[in-house]
Amino acid sequence: MTYPDTYYRRTMANSAERPPLSGATECDTLIIGGGLAGLTTALQLARAGVSVALLEAESIGFGASGRNGGFVSPGFATGGGAIARTVGKDAAHKIHRLSIEGVEFVRNTIRDLDISDAQPQPGIMSVLRYDGGDGLKRHADQMRREYGYELEYLGTDAVRSRLHSKRYFQALRDPNAFHMHPLNYLRALAREIERLGGRVYENSAATTCELDGVEKRVVTTGGKVNSRRVVFTTGGYTGPLVARLRRSYLPIATYVMLTEEAPDLISEAISTRDAIGDNRRAGDYYRLVEDGKRILWGGRITTRAASPAALARELRREMTSTYPQLKELRTELAWSGLMSYARHLMPQIGQMQPDVWHCTAFGGHGLNTTAIGGKLIAEALLGQSDRYKLFEPFGLAWAGGIAGLATAQLTYWKLQAQDWWRERAA
Template identity: 70%
Template sequence: MTYPDTYYKRTMSDPRQRAALAGLEECDTVIVGGGLAGLTTALQLARAGQAVTVLEAESVGFGASGRNGGFVGPGYATGTEQIARIAGEDAARRLHLMSLEGVDFVRETIRALSIDEAKPQTGLMSVLRHDDGASLKAYVEQTRRAYGNELEFLDRDQVRSVLKSDRYFQAVRDGRSFHMHPLNYLRGVAREIERLGGRIFEASPAKAIDLQGAQKRVTTPGGEVRARNVVFTTGGYTGSLHGRLKRSFLPIATYVMVSEEAPDLIASAIATTDAIGDNRRAGDYYRVVDGGRRLLWGGRITTRAASTQALVRELRAEMVGTYPQLAGLKTELAWSGLMSYARHLMPQIGRMSPGVWYCTAFGGHGLNTTAIGGKVVAEGILGETDRYRLFEPFGLVWAGGLAGLAVAQLTYWKLQAQDWWRERAA
């Protein structure tokens, strides 16, 4: 029941361990998975007065929710045009507005629960690695008209005044979005669930389920939970407990590294507290942490187990290729984590049958979308809204198994090649 050795683990403000389930527990809703989707669902249900129980196989925030880049910004892993093609223009617009709502929801949760240790920092910047200011200006205007979201266009000189790299051209800055310490946020939400009477059990993997009838049963090595509702919120570490769920997404590994303390060296390259992501379809993301003393840099994906150190060498090559002045910046810590991706590159959110819900496949979507997914599932359970139905066109479709993993890896390599050619043709 230990966290992987990450920067977030080392700076975790609440290291408490919770007991494993022992014996019988009865409640209104049992949630399988103690990541962001599961804890948000539990929080909203507990706020409404439900008795909730969360079962976590490892520790709260053990999976991707607690060791990601920490970005809280709108959007999905697939584009708006693709969403509109599948679900329709109106649904695509409503889904994007929901993603924006997720940004505000996470920010308000930090404020309401005084989770100061989440250390939210305003500003996300998306930068172009090829010269195309006209298209970016058009995007800024379209976003303002369609969603009322005010973005700031930055020309090449403005970008390079804060990002000292000749790889970058124009950028869009989103001042509504932010970045944070995700594991500390999760620990703060968990504390509030327990304050409201919810129960959270760690080291309690679900080993068997009975979803028939009005009362559902989830069995762990040490006990059993009986509830009217079951919500599955597991991600890249999902086991074979529920075959349909397991087959509906692919576990994809991503990689992150954190530098040594070197504030002056880092500032010589990156003179902003904004989080940065480039426009490549196979791009990198990074941000300064510890008040500018360290640099957190993430990227690269693999569909099978790979050497973290080998991938870190690739990340370092990308970092130094972007910022040659950081060649002497040493990597102090690196880790990987499994995210879940659906074939359609959208979250999978909905109801399988009466009393049985799912909320998963959040790889590439950002913390805000994961949180709003948990919120709309709670709304559905409580009968407050049926907003979860917006995700029905993106259901639990088979992800392809081993063949799907191979296709995903080939697609990633293809995107990398396309990015390389586009930048050199610019």
């Protein structure tokens, strides 16, 4: 990510640095990537007494896992209908239940490790920017019938009593979902892995690897690791180490800004501590941070990194067009980062070859889905379950390279145009 001093870096609870790998070492399982998927996998293995080591090219939580919106709520980047068309209704039902399980896994981990610095805050609102309450009611009924999952329907008046904007109509509020400080959560996982005997190395990018033998070898600039098993949990910053992995998803840039401190002004626009996301594809998402003193606002995607300052101006226009009363609210920080998206818009969780695993492509899926992916890989390695096989239909298909990026950008522009026309009609 591009962040000389972002909100997350400035407010992280533990700034301890970990040394890079130096010399030769051995372990049972090597994790490559220090984001949420890798740390969750390593934590579950360490809890089971497995000898585990983790290599991170930068610092723990450097990429999208540590500097995202902090939303923890069920669901995926693609809709349930698209998932069911690929895997069938029963498997789609099980997959959605995994995303619900992921919410509870993250919540329970915060509780069990007493990660108060994660600052979990209950409630996420999904709001419409057009009049469509009947569809929301049907969705809430479906979640109740099929999963026993309760969502609160809010009519337009109720929404606008919390979000003082004429852009918003109805909403579904998820009281079970929550939002948090993701970087503090990740760094707490790293500390627990080390407490349990696992080894975490920062500034240790893997440069070459030998994966075909019984013993795998991964080399960094300062050392090498011999391991029985390797798990790749890299995301949008994946390098050319394993060509098949890099070709399987697209690096998509997203953007975040942080406002200045102005609690009184902000309260004129936003009267809730719920996190907010709108219904547009790659729409706005935001939440109040630092006890309501600032707004952390994200949105927009591009297929190549653009100037954070330029995108911050676009995000600010989104904010002030939604809330004209915030026109005097200044932007203090802005940053960008790369997420990984597969062509099928689903996570890629599975085994590439014997004892070589992957857990990637979590762009747009939320922290709970990334966490449950890591848990599924750990279950497979420990022989506890084969639930990862639910994701086998969403494999490492080629994402299309440059043509895939162009197609993704065109698709995004098309969806933006559709959103614009639908909102105009409202």
